[in-house]
Amino acid sequence: MMSIRQRREIRATEVSEDFPAQEENVKLENKLPSGCTSRRLWKILSLTIGGTIALCIGLLTSVYLATLHENDLWFSNIKEVEREISFRTECGLYYSYYKQMLQAPTLVQGFRGLIYDNKTESMKTINLLQRMNIYQEVFLSILYRVLPIQKYLEPVYFYIYTLFGLQAIYVTALYITSWLLSGTWLSGLLAAFWYVTNRIDTTRVEFTIPLRENWALPFFAIQIAAITYFLRPNLQPLSERLTLLAIFISTFLFSLTWQFNQFMMLMQALVLFTLDSLDMLPAVKATWLYGIQITSLLLVCILQFFNSMILGSLLISFNLSVFVARKLQKILNLKSDEHIFKFLKAKFGLGATRDFDANLYLCEEAFGLLPFNTFGRLSDTLLFYAYVFVLSITVTVAFVVAFHNLSDSTSQQSVGKMEKGTVNLKPETAYNLIHTILFGFLALSTMRMKYLWTSHMCVFASFGLCSPEIWELLLKSVHLYNPKRICIMRYSVPILILLYLCYKFWPGMMDELSELREFYDPDTVELMNWINSNTPRKAVFAGSMQLLAGVKLCTGRTLTNHPHYEDSSLRERTRAVYQIYAKRAPEEVHALLRSFGTDYVILEDSICYERRHHRGCRLRDLLDIANGHMMDGPGENDPDLKPADHPRFCEEIKRNLPPYVAHFTRVFQNKTFHVYKLSRNK
Numbered sequence: 001m002m003s004i005r006q007r008r009e010i011r012a013t014e015v016s017e018d019f020p021a022q023e024e025n026v027k028l029e030n031k032l033p034s035g036c037t038s039r040r041l042w043k044i045l046s047l048t049i050g051g052t053i054a055l056c057i058g059l060l061t062s063v064y065l066a067t068l069h070e071n072d073l074w075f076s077n078i079k080e081v082e083r084e085i086s087f088r089t090e091c092g093l094y095y096s097y098y099k100q101m102l103q104a105p106t107l108v109q110g111f112r113g114l115i116y117d118n119k120t121e122s123m124k125t126i127n128l129l130q131r132m133n134i135y136q137e138v139f140l141s142i143l144y145r146v147l148p149i150q151k152y153l154e155p156v157y158f159y160i161y162t163l164f165g166l167q168a169i170y171v172t173a174l175y176i177t178s179w180l181l182s183g184t185w186l187s188g189l190l191a192a193f194w195y196v197t198n199r200i201d202t203t204r205v206e207f208t209i210p211l212r213e214n215w216a217l218p219f220f221a222i223q224i225a226a227i228t229y230f231l232r233p234n235l236q237p238l239s240e241r242l243t244l245l246a247i248f249i250s251t252f253l254f255s256l257t258w259q260f261n262q263f264m265m266l267m268q269a270l271v272l273f274t275l276d277s278l279d280m281l282p283a284v285k286a287t288w289l290y291g292i293q294i295t296s297l298l299l300v301c302i303l304q305f306f307n308s309m310i311l312g313s314l315l316i317s318f319n320l321s322v323f324v325a326r327k328l329q330k331i332l333n334l335k336s337d338e339h340i341f342k343f344l345k346a347k348f349g350l351g352a353t354r355d356f357d358a359n360l361y362l363c364e365e366a367f368g369l370l371p372f373n374t375f376g377r378l379s380d381t382l383l384f385y386a387y388v389f390v391l392s393i394t395v396t397v398a399f400v401v402a403f404h405n406l407s408d409s410t411s412q413q414s415v416g417k418m419e420k421g422t423v424n425l426k427p428e429t430a431y432n433l434i435h436t437i438l439f440g441f442l443a444l445s446t447m448r449m450k451y452l453w454t455s456h457m458c459v460f461a462s463f464g465l466c467s468p469e470i471w472e473l474l475l476k477s478v479h480l481y482n483p484k485r486i487c488i489m490r491y492s493v494p495i496l497i498l499l500y501l502c503y504k505f506w507p508g509m510m511d512e513l514s515e516l517r518e519f520y521d522p523d524t525v526e527l528m529n530w531i532n533s534n535t536p537r538k539a540v541f542a543g544s545m546q547l548l549a550g551v552k553l554c555t556g557r558t559l560t561n562h563p564h565y566e567d568s569s570l571r572e573r574t575r576a577v578y579q580i581y582a583k584r585a586p587e588e589v590h591a592l593l594r595s596f597g598t599d600y601v602i603l604e605d606s607i608c609y610e611r612r613h614h615r616g617c618r619l620r621d622l623l624d625i626a627n628g629h630m631m632d633g634p635g636e637n638d639p640d641l642k643p644a645d646h647p648r649f650c651e652e653i654k655r656n657l658p659p660y661v662a663h664f665t666r667v668f669q670n671k672t673f674h675v676y677k678l679s680r681n682k
Contacts, residue, residue: 050185054175057192058168064196066164068512069206073519075160081528082519083156084553089546090563091210093120095159096553097134101141102155110141119558121570122540122597130305132564133259136215163209166218170203170455171195173221178459178466180228181429182490187466190494194458197381197505201374202454213451216258221455223250224435231285231428244288252296256303259566264452265293267442271434279405280398280430356575356626363617366448374450378457381505382497387457390464393473394425394433401425424469436460465497466490523672527602528554530668530675535600542577542593543602551602560596575626581607582623583644586653590663593678601664603674608650620648 070076073086087095097114104110114128128134144150144158153161174195175188195202205214226246229235235243255261272289275281301307362368378384401424425433436456443453464470471489475481531541532555541551545563552559561574576592580601593601610618621631629644630637646652653660653676668675 046185050179050188053185053189054172054179054192057175057189058170058172061171061192061196062164062168064509064513065167065199065203065206066161069160069164069209071513071515072207072517074517075519078519079525080156081525081554082521085521085524085528085550086519087210087550087553088208089549091208091549092553093549093562093564094132094134094137094210094212096549096556097128097132098137098141098159099155099553100556101138102144107142107145111138114138119556120552120562121573122558122560127305129303130307131567133212133257133304135303136257160209163205163214166215167203167205170218170221173218173225174455174459177221177225177228177432178462180225180232181432181459181463182466183468184466184490186491186494187462190462190465190498191458193498193501194381194383194462195455196509197501198378198383198454198458201377201450202458203451212258212260216254216261217451217455219250219254219257220264220452223247223254224432224456226250227289227431228428230289231281231431232426244292247289248292248296251292252299255296255300261300262297265297267438268435269293271431271438274434275427275430278402280401280425281427285427356578356622359617359622359625360619363613363622367446370444370447370450378454381501383457383461386461386465386497390461390467390470391433391436393470394429394464395437397425397473398430398433401430429463432456432460432463462494465494523670524550526670527668527673527675531555531557534667539599540597541600541602542580542596542598544578544604544607545574547602547604558597560593560598578619578623579649581620581648581650582627583629583646583648584627585646586649586660586663589649590678598678600667601676601678603650603653603676605672605674608648620650 073083075083075086078086084092084095100113101107101110104113114134116125117128118125120126120128129138140159140162144155149158171192175185175192177188178191179185179188181187203214204211208214226243230240230243230247251265255265258264269290272281272286276283276286375384378387436453439449439453439456443450468486468490471486472481475485475489528550531539531551535555535557537556538558540558540560541548542560543551545561545565548559548561549563551557552562561570561577565571565574573596577596579589579592580603606612607619610620612618613621615621615631615633615635616625624631624644625638625641627644628641630641632648653664654674656666663679664676665679666674667677
């Protein structure tokens with residue numbers, strides 16, 4: 001019996017340049033008229049044209065998304081407070097630290113203000129650089145203060161233009177990955193077109209600009225492109241070293257900019273492990289990639305002041321050893337990401353829960369299953385059909401190759417025959433195949449993660465339609481194989497799809513660019529202006545996580561809680577503050593709020609009388625269930641839930657009854673918000 005290692009050694013001696021992506025057209029190039037150009041000149045010309053198109057389409061995508069953002073909000077003409085309010089929920093929180101760094105007298109003082117922050121969580125001093133992934137805001141603020149652009153560009157535009165610029169890099173990286181896999185830049189062009197025409201499902205940058213994933217995914221795309229190139233055979237030593245450097249830098253930046261990086265890289269590590277186990281990947285290269293993952297994550301851990309969530313991550317556990325991981329988790333007593341495991345347990349039906357944090361995630365649409373109408377939109381652009389076509393063929397080939405690699409080959413001849421046969425799978429193709437499958441499962445289970453899958457779907461589908469190996473297998477299976485037919489199919493099919501996309505979607509894109517709207521949220525603007533004018537600078541505000549992020553950005557006031565939910569003590573704070581929407585006595589709510597130093601509490605009618613979610617998923621329902629109280633309205637309750645002893649606080653406080661007036665004084669109200677000042681009495 002021949003071992004996998006022995007078969008690897010045999011293949012290493014026989015491996016040739018049968019399938020380097022940029023030399024797959026050798027036969028075609030040899031048949032070109034001699035008067036056109038030499039093979040070398042043709043290659044240079046192709047690289048020049050393809051590279052130029054890649055840069056142009058990346059820049060055009062960036063401009064397109066920036067224009068949509070401007071048209072949707074009339075961003076250049078609205079007031080500064082309205083611009084800041086447009087950064088909803090956690091986006092406003094992240095942008096506030098960029099603003100804070102710019103307003104600091106010196107960079108050193110700004111940096112110290114982030115390390116010793118006492119305004120994000122009242123009565124606590126926290127290290128924001130440890131708790132949150134905001135190094136990108138620090139870096140941008142330093143650049144803005146150092147570069148001579150302050151007279152020409154407002155800080156907010158420097159910020160958003162950077163993010164839209166990263167989108168250009170993102171699309172270019174997707175383009176290059178597809179080009180590397182297929183051997184033709186036409187594949188990259190199709191991938192980019194699919195990315196733009198499926199914008200609703202591939203990105204949300206134009207309306208959630210500061211979101212961490214919008215910073216991280218471009219670096220992730222660069223990493224995938226670099227890994228795809230690294231896995232090709234017969235790289236020159238210099239090319240291999242430069243590629244490893246690109247992989248390390250992109251992996252490090254991806255890890256630094258997104259708090260969920262470890263879960264994405266864990267899946268990537270599983271891809272490498274699967275391919276290594278099935279003998280589809282050179283063991284040395286897999287080892288290099290494991291090492292880069294660990295090194296990048298540990299470097300981020302150092303920059304985040306030894307963040308315990310990183311040290312005890314599943315990625316470290318997987319890559320180092322289960323034994324070491326268990327020791328680390330016991331030593332560090334990790335609780336930062338326990339809510340994620342509670343959520344996953346409940347999501348996959350491994351036990352019902354009344355845990356407030358888990359149910360809060362379960363009831364959010366973004367953390368639900370991928371909606372079925374997503375596939376309808378993806379099918380309208382032909383992306384889904386092409387993806388299924390390519391995926392089915394490559395999965396079949398992968399099974400055949402895996403079976404051969406794990407079977408009892410008894411001679412070097414049989415192994416060599418399989419290597420040189422038509423059924424083969426390049427390491428870079430195998431990597432992208434397992435990558436797209438795993439991230440597909442992730443997207444299907446959690447809608448928020450679809451942006452990882454759909455962008456790679458564009459790459460994988462376009463690669464397959466332009467791949468000579470895919471068409472060769474297909475034509476041979478129907479007994480129509482001919483080199484000319486392969487050439488015709490791999491170029492004509494993507495060109496026809498590109499023409500279809502232009503015909504069907506170009507008019508709609510032009511309509512989008514010509515449609516002008518304007519940001520309009522007068523109630524929130526009125527609230528922020530009132531806070532700025534009528535409350536002390538050191539006042540502490542309580543309320544919903546989403547609204548308080550805006551309060552931090554627009555007014556600089558101190559918060560009791562905020563949307564960055566990756567901390568156990570913060571989650572406990574949030575549950576306590578949210579009792580303002582539960583059935584609790586006024587003195588109990590007052591005591592809870594005062595324990596966090598609260599001076600003002602903001603109540604929102606949209607939460608108190610929420611209708612967006614169905615019964616059982618409204619915030620007040622989640623609080624009732626967690627408190628053991630029966631929910632409001634028609635419908636069943638669990639038999640052990642009991643009627644509450646007190647009415648709902650957010651409703652009853654508006655009646656100005658003596659028990660409430662004794663603790664709370666209304667100081668502001670409009671159609672949406674009610675602000676109450678807390679009394680100092682015990």
